[in-house]
Amino acid sequence: MVVGTLRGFDQFMNMVVDNAVEVNGNEKNEFGTVVIGENSVVTVEALEPVSRPQ
Template sequence: MSRSGQPPNLKKYMDKQLQIKLNANLLVIGTLRGFDQFMNLVIDNTVEVNGNEKNEIIMAVIQYLIR
């Protein structure tokens, strides 16, 4: 979420390749195919990078959690 309390406008990133850094030094690289108002993401042609290890994933859904 942005500081204004509104989710960021991700429309300009649709169908573009993104790098998303997650917890535990996990990096996900793929094409943004969809999102919702809660900032859950659908990433296509995904590569998961954890250190030197790479795993190809066809499609991933990344859920935004607030802790």
């Protein structure tokens, strides 16, 4: 699982994530900014409520 700030994505679900941290049980690895390819995306979840601009 990768946790971070979603900075952008395209129609194929390729994503750019800032402050990315891989979480595997109790182990955490910090990566910074990463690009995650479409074949690696299984689910996307917001950890905090997301508001839309008015």
